[in-house]
Amino acid sequence: MDGKHGAASKLAARSVGSGRVPALGGSGGKTAAVLGGGLSGLSAARSLLERGFDVSLVEKRPFLGGRAYSFYSREADTDVDNGQHVFMGCCTYYVDFIEALGAYGDAALQDSLRAEVVRDGKRGVLMSAPALGPLHLMPSFVRYPHLGVVDKIRAAYGLLRAALTDRRRHAGALDGESFYSWLKRHHQSDGAIEGLWNLIILPTLNDTVHSVNADMALMVIQEGFLKQPRAAAIGYARVGLSSLAGIPGQRFIKDRGGAVILGRAVRAILVGDGGVSAVRLSDGSTLEADAYVSALPFGALLDCLPPERAREPFFAAAAGLTSAPIVGIHLWYDRQIMEESFAAFLGSPVQWVFNRSRIQGEAGASGQYVCISLSGAWEFIDRPKDELRKLFTEEMRRLFPLARRAEVRKCLVIKQPDATFRCVPGVASHRLSQATPIPNLFLAGEWTDTGWPSTMEGAVRSGVYAAEALAASF
Ligand SMILES: Cc1cc2nc3c(=O)[nH]c(=O)nc-3n(C[C@H](O)[C@H](O)[C@H](O)COP(=O)(O)OP(=O)(O)OC[C@H]3O[C@@H](n4cnc5c(N)ncnc54)[C@H](O)[C@@H]3O)c2cc1C
Structure with missing residues (x-):
C-alpha cells in the first residue's frame, strides 16, 4: 500500500474490519478497477482517468512498473534495471505515455538511427540518412562491411519484398510461417540472415528468425525500418526504469484522485x-467497480478467473502463449573500455553492450558501468551465474582491447x-482481444x-485500447 497516498490509505482503512473495499467513487463518475500495475495497467489507468473514470489500481508487488523496473541490488550496492530496455522512434504510444507522465525528459531518443555493429574487430555502422526518405538506410547499407556484395543484393531484394508485403491481406499465412522460411523463400543466404535479419529480429522480438513468425518480423521491419527514417531511431531511459514509468505513473494516478493499492495480489x-x-484480494478484502481492466500476465488472468470461465474457448486460448528469457550481465570496470552508447556484436555470444555510464550521464567518471543484454537467452538462463561471469568477462576482453587491462570491480547477472x-x-x-465475453x-x-x-x-497500446473498449461499453 502506498502510505503517502491519501486515497489509497482510505481504501486500506475501509478494508480493515469490513473486509470489503469499494473502489473510490467521486463526482458521480463511473468506477474502474485496473488489476496489475505494469506499463499496460498504468496506461489503462491513465486513459481511464483522462476519460473521467474514478480509477483504483491493484498491484501485488510493493511498486509499479511490472517487467520494466529498477531496484537496489545489495550484491552490486547500487540501483540497477531488471534489464536494459530500448524503444524506437516508431513507439509513438510509449513516447506519448512517458510524456504524459512528465518523464520524457529522462529518456533519450536518437534524431535518427545510428548503431555500430562489430565483427572480429571490424566496425560497421547502420545509420539513417533521413533526407532520403524510404531509402534512408541505403548509404550505410552499401558501406556495411559485414555482408558481401551478393548477400547485399539479396538482402536489398528481401527488404524490398518486406516493404511490399501486405501484412493485412496475408495475416493468417504470415502468422503461420516462420520468418526463416519466409527469408529462405525470398532467397536470403545464411550470411544475410545472420549479418542483417537476425541482428534486427533477435533484440526486437527476443527470439531468433528461426522461431518467430513472419508476420511479427515483417511488422518490425516495416514499422521500424521502412516506413519513415525517424521510426528507426533508438531510445532508452537515462535514469532507472522505475523513474520513467512506475514512480511517475503512481504520482499521475494520485494527482488525479485515483487510488493505488500496492502489495496486495x-x-x-x-x-x-x-x-x-x-475482485478478491490477497488480504481477503474485495474491490468493487463498475468495470474492470485486467492488466495481469496471461497466466495470472487464467488463475484468477472462475475455473469454468477460464476453460471457455475465448480465455483458454491464452494458455497457448509461451515466454522467452533475457539475461543481463552488468559489469563495472575500473576504467573506460568503450566510447559509444551501445554497440552490437556478430560472431560472439555478446549480442548488445550498453554503456550505462554514458547513458546515465556519468561518462566522465573514472570507471565504467556497462550492461550486456542477451535476448532469446535459453542457452544462458540455466547456467550458473559464476560461469556466466567468467564467460562474458573473458569475451569482453576479446571484444574490447581496453578491457584487457581493466579490472572488473563488480559483476551482476540478472x-x-x-x-x-x-x-x-x-x-x-492466442492473443485475446481487449473486449471479452464478460x-x-x-x-x-x-x-x-x-x-x-x-x-x-505493445503494453501501453493495450492499456489505451482496453480503456477505449471499456469507455465505449457505457
Ligand atoms: C529484461 C527485460 C528486457 C526487456 N527489454 C525490452 C526492450 O528493450 N524494449 C521493450 O519495448 N520491451 C522490453 N521488455 C518487455 C517489456 O518490459 C514488457 O513488454 C512490458 O513491460 C510488459 O508490460 P505489461 O504491463 O503488459 O506486463 P507486466 O509488466 O508483466 O505487468 C503485469 C503486472 O501485474 C502484476 N501482477 C501479476 N499478478 C498479479 C496479481 N495476481 N494481482 C495483482 N498484480 C499482479 C505484476 O506484478 C506486474 O506488475 C523487456 C522485458 C524484460 C523482462
Missing part, C-alpha cells in the same frame, strides 16, 4: 450473471526467464491483441 475475479461483481511472450508461428490465435471485463497486457510484439509500446 488479486486472488479471484468474481463473476456473476451481469459480469464481474468484484536473469528474467519470462521476459516476453514468444511470437512463434500461430501466436495470433461484459464489464476488459483486457490489457502486452500479450493481448495489439498487433505489436512483446514490448513497452
Whole structure:
C-alpha cells in the first residue's frame, strides 16, 4: 500500500474490519478497477482517468512498473534495471505515455538511427540518412562491411519484398510461417540472415528468425525500418526504469484522485450473471467497480478467473502463449573500455553492450558501468551465474582491447526467464482481444491483441485500447 497516498490509505482503512473495499467513487463518475500495475495497467489507468473514470489500481508487488523496473541490488550496492530496455522512434504510444507522465525528459531518443555493429574487430555502422526518405538506410547499407556484395543484393531484394508485403491481406499465412522460411523463400543466404535479419529480429522480438513468425518480423521491419527514417531511431531511459514509468505513473494516478493499492495480489475475479461483481484480494478484502481492466500476465488472468470461465474457448486460448528469457550481465570496470552508447556484436555470444555510464550521464567518471543484454537467452538462463561471469568477462576482453587491462570491480547477472511472450508461428490465435465475453471485463497486457510484439509500446497500446473498449461499453 502506498502510505503517502491519501486515497489509497482510505481504501486500506475501509478494508480493515469490513473486509470489503469499494473502489473510490467521486463526482458521480463511473468506477474502474485496473488489476496489475505494469506499463499496460498504468496506461489503462491513465486513459481511464483522462476519460473521467474514478480509477483504483491493484498491484501485488510493493511498486509499479511490472517487467520494466529498477531496484537496489545489495550484491552490486547500487540501483540497477531488471534489464536494459530500448524503444524506437516508431513507439509513438510509449513516447506519448512517458510524456504524459512528465518523464520524457529522462529518456533519450536518437534524431535518427545510428548503431555500430562489430565483427572480429571490424566496425560497421547502420545509420539513417533521413533526407532520403524510404531509402534512408541505403548509404550505410552499401558501406556495411559485414555482408558481401551478393548477400547485399539479396538482402536489398528481401527488404524490398518486406516493404511490399501486405501484412493485412496475408495475416493468417504470415502468422503461420516462420520468418526463416519466409527469408529462405525470398532467397536470403545464411550470411544475410545472420549479418542483417537476425541482428534486427533477435533484440526486437527476443527470439531468433528461426522461431518467430513472419508476420511479427515483417511488422518490425516495416514499422521500424521502412516506413519513415525517424521510426528507426533508438531510445532508452537515462535514469532507472522505475523513474520513467512506475514512480511517475503512481504520482499521475494520485494527482488525479485515483487510488493505488500496492502489495496486495488479486486472488479471484468474481463473476456473476451481469459480469464481474468484484475482485478478491490477497488480504481477503474485495474491490468493487463498475468495470474492470485486467492488466495481469496471461497466466495470472487464467488463475484468477472462475475455473469454468477460464476453460471457455475465448480465455483458454491464452494458455497457448509461451515466454522467452533475457539475461543481463552488468559489469563495472575500473576504467573506460568503450566510447559509444551501445554497440552490437556478430560472431560472439555478446549480442548488445550498453554503456550505462554514458547513458546515465556519468561518462566522465573514472570507471565504467556497462550492461550486456542477451535476448532469446535459453542457452544462458540455466547456467550458473559464476560461469556466466567468467564467460562474458573473458569475451569482453576479446571484444574490447581496453578491457584487457581493466579490472572488473563488480559483476551482476540478472536473469528474467519470462521476459516476453514468444511470437512463434500461430501466436495470433492466442492473443485475446481487449473486449471479452464478460461484459464489464476488459483486457490489457502486452500479450493481448495489439498487433505489436512483446514490448513497452505493445503494453501501453493495450492499456489505451482496453480503456477505449471499456469507455465505449457505457
Ligand atoms: C529484461 C527485460 C528486457 C526487456 N527489454 C525490452 C526492450 O528493450 N524494449 C521493450 O519495448 N520491451 C522490453 N521488455 C518487455 C517489456 O518490459 C514488457 O513488454 C512490458 O513491460 C510488459 O508490460 P505489461 O504491463 O503488459 O506486463 P507486466 O509488466 O508483466 O505487468 C503485469 C503486472 O501485474 C502484476 N501482477 C501479476 N499478478 C498479479 C496479481 N495476481 N494481482 C495483482 N498484480 C499482479 C505484476 O506484478 C506486474 O506488475 C523487456 C522485458 C524484460 C523482462
